[in-house]
Amino acid sequence: MAVTIHDVAKGADVSVSTVSRAFTMPDMVNAATRRKVLQVAEELGYQPNRAARGLVTGKTGNIGVVVPDVANPFFSAMLKGCTARAREVRHVVFLADAAEDPRVEAEVVGAMAKQVDGVVLCSPRMHPDHLARLVGTTPLVLINRDEAGLPAVLMDSADGARQALEHLAALGHRRVAHLAGPAASWAGEQRLVGLRAAAPVCEVETIELGPFPPTFQGGVQAADLALARGVTAILAFNDLMAVGVLNRLAARGVAVPSDVSVVGYDDIEMSSMTTVPLTTVRMPMEAGGRAAVDLLLDNLDAGADPDATPTRRWLPTQLIVRSTTAPPSQDAAARALAGR
């Protein structure tokens, strides 16, 4: 059925090795022969079977990517970065959606391990022990998770939180809510770290709420709790939650930003999709995907080198200020001071 290397060899009247070489080491075959081979291959529509090639070379030219949920814009942005970079370096992507289930995460890695040169795990939520068991199965790179000894692309979420808090403090906010997302989120942890470090310096009192589902509904739910604590500003886990917060505030007649200011986290221009622009900490998800692919490939190349330390790559985050943050009104400030 499918056209193989033998067909080409026959057609060009050469041996299979010559055909193979014409593709993999072009300048080791006579120019005329090569031309002929490539032409016949073209005519026959021959494409080398990469699986078979991988079987003998040990390199598949495939890389695996595991995301918690492709439909989540955060992760589809990451995935975009992975596929884009993979293509640039002539690799193909094996995708698995873990459906937000930590067990599935581990399982799928096993399923693709043999067919890929390595796997990029996007914000894996799985238990460290499971993660440890995966090491050795196949080369791994993590995104937004810091596990001992594993190469990783890390986004400076702690610094993002710091920037956000300093921004709010500079505006005069003194009582700020932090809405947590999923408990297993490393990025979430980091934000808390950054927040707790920055709070005393900024002389801001932080109210830690959550965990909440990282969704519109989660934001709605969280908004009421935050309001009850008399804050003048809210840091939401992500843009989805932030929009939920905004919606709930509007529904309750709370004015943004004069009564309460709101900050989210995003990568894509999600804010451009809402009619209310949102101050956000920009997380470079797509860049993270690209970096992870590069890191994986680098580690593979250095594979021979025994003490090639697995690297961490830090990516900066950046605050983008828009109209949902402003100094608190006298009123709001007073209420916050009174602890409401």
Place this chain on the structure above:
Amino acid sequence: MAVTIHDVAKGADVSVSTVSRAFTMPDMVNAATRRKVLQVAEELGYQPNRAARGLVTGKTGNIGVVVPDVANPFFSAMLKGCTARAREVRHVVFLADAAEDPRVEAEVVGAMAKQVDGVVLCSPRMHPDHLARLVGTTPLVLINRDEAGLPAVLMDSADGARQALEHLAALGHRRVAHLAGPAASWAGEQRLVGLRAAAPVCEVETIELGPFPPTFQGGVQAADLALARGVTAILAFNDLMAVGVLNRLAARGVAVPSDVSVVGYDDIEMSSMTTVPLTTVRMPMEAGGRAAVDLLLDNLDAGADPDATPTRRWLPTQLIVRSTTAPPSQDAAARALAGR
């Protein structure tokens, strides 16, 4: 390095064929032997190399998915459906992002052809000739594109457009703009078909505008043109454009829905992410992905059957009415009547 079938065979003190059988035809091996084999395999962490298996069986257990842009919520929803369904039937997904480039689309299919049992092409924008050339390379299933002889999952966009127009007509709108997206979009074509068929019946005059980029900016741009034509309602190519339209209308002081009503198309609850809920035609993207995987697998099974006709699967669309559509005000209606 990796643990192979030989390791297991050695460990269990049986031949490789027995190990193989223990996995692929369990009841053809003695229960005790099988148990032993599986146990050793478990201990060693053995996972069959699916690529090697594919080499001999001709079935890889992988399916390819090509999308124009993973970061587009429409397509990430489709992809979600594909990965979810693939997992259920124990298949793994090979993903390629065509970066909205028709040439890349054709190219990537070639790159994965040999490693997959078939490919799902999501809303392919490539030229029919290129598509034709791909047939025979590997089994194909299209989503939202109707090409002679190819199996496809089709969403009834024409009917969605009809529903939207009837809804608007029932509210009293008589002059409605249709904002087209990319020219190569089959779904876009279909909407036009539905619209043109429904317009005379509904006694509505449709103003066809575009093509516009299917983005927020595209909506902004289109809104002004639509306004200039004095319509009382706007059908946007997708939700992104719709939100762009809403934003521009707000900026120009045009009231929604009293001056102008707006309808979009979506799958995900994108409307829940905006502070302005949007009347939309719901496109079942995720369901489409699932259906495509099923269709592909069905066709493969029936592969032996010579006259197994490639099937089309139609999925219904559904209008979801919300507060951005309402009867036009007297004012708006009069202006529209005057052709503005």
Place this chain on the structure above:
DNA sequence: GTGAAAGCGCTAACAA
């Protein structure tokens, strides 16, 4: 019920 051997499509020595 189990093993030995051939071979899937390809690359990598080794010869020529």
Place this chain on the structure above:
DNA sequence: TTGTTAGCGCTTTCAC
């Protein structure tokens, strides 16, 4: 520069 051969990890006849 090119051809011959072995073998990657697996399944599958065909004997036993």
